[in-house]
Amino acid sequence: MRVFVGGIDEAGRGPVIGPMVMAIAVIDDMDKLKNVGVRDSKELSPQGRSRLLNVLRSILTYMDYEVIEPETIDRYVYLNALNKLEAEVAVKLIGRALRIVNLVRVYIDSPDPNAKRYGDLIRRSVGSVEVISMNKADKLIPIVSAASIIAKVTRDSIIEELHREYGDFGSGYPSDPRTIGFLRNWVREHGDLPPIVRRSWSTIRRLTGGGLDAFL
Incomplete structure (x- = not known):
């Protein structure tokens, strides 16, 4: 009987705009991933990620992902439970x-510096599946690197769609001046934040310290 090993990683935990995507990749032999040059998605160009995703589709036994929308992220962040959401x-x-x-x-790949604590959130709910929670697993374990590529390419395609629908908001990260400029201009024009924004982010709280009028 073949034994299958999985890897899970996320993309888009930090942005103030757009969803987070978590992905799982499953394979029976991780050497297959090493042979095609799979590594952490952050170390690859967009073209490199897309190329490798096409390769992964042909060699992975199974792949899947979940899109987590800003509204859901906000609900957990307000409860100080973002890691619980990921788990x-x-x-x-x-x-x-x-x-x-x-x-x-x-x-x-553990979002918690205490990888065991994060792993424990998952172990209690997955029966006999062995859960190995690690920091920097996306760099160290090829099947987690594969999951990171799936998550990143999926999220990038969603962000491209959002750009077409809402306009150029840059990267969506709080450190991007284009993102902050987009938010200010959107509120001036519409009187509220767009639904693609994570309202629980400290960036939004700082910008709206006096309410949405702070944007105007």
Whole structure:
């Protein structure tokens, strides 16, 4: 019986605009990933990520992702529970994978500096699946690198769609002046923030310290 190993990673935890995407990748032999040059998505160009995603589609046993919208992110951030949200989505991804493959071990890139604490949030809900939670797993474990590529390419395509719908808001990260300029201009024109914004982010709280009038 073949034994399958999974990896889980996210893309888009930090931006103030757009969703976060979490992905799972599953394979029976991680050497296949090393042979095609899979590595952390942040170390690849957009073209490199797209090329590798096409390769991954042909060699992975299973792949899946979940899109987490700003409204959901906000709800958990207000409860100081963003890591709990990621853990719940990881459990959901593992559960869906188990319906398809004999998944015995999953490596997860931990958003918590205490990787064991984060892993414990997941272990209690996935039965006999071995959960290995690690910091920097996206750099160290090829199957997590594969998941990071899936998550990043998926999120990038969503962001491209949002640019077409809402205009150029830059990268969506708080450090991007284009993003801040977009938010200011949007509120001036519409009187409110667009629905693609994470209202719980400190960037928004700073910009709206006096209410939305602070944008005007």
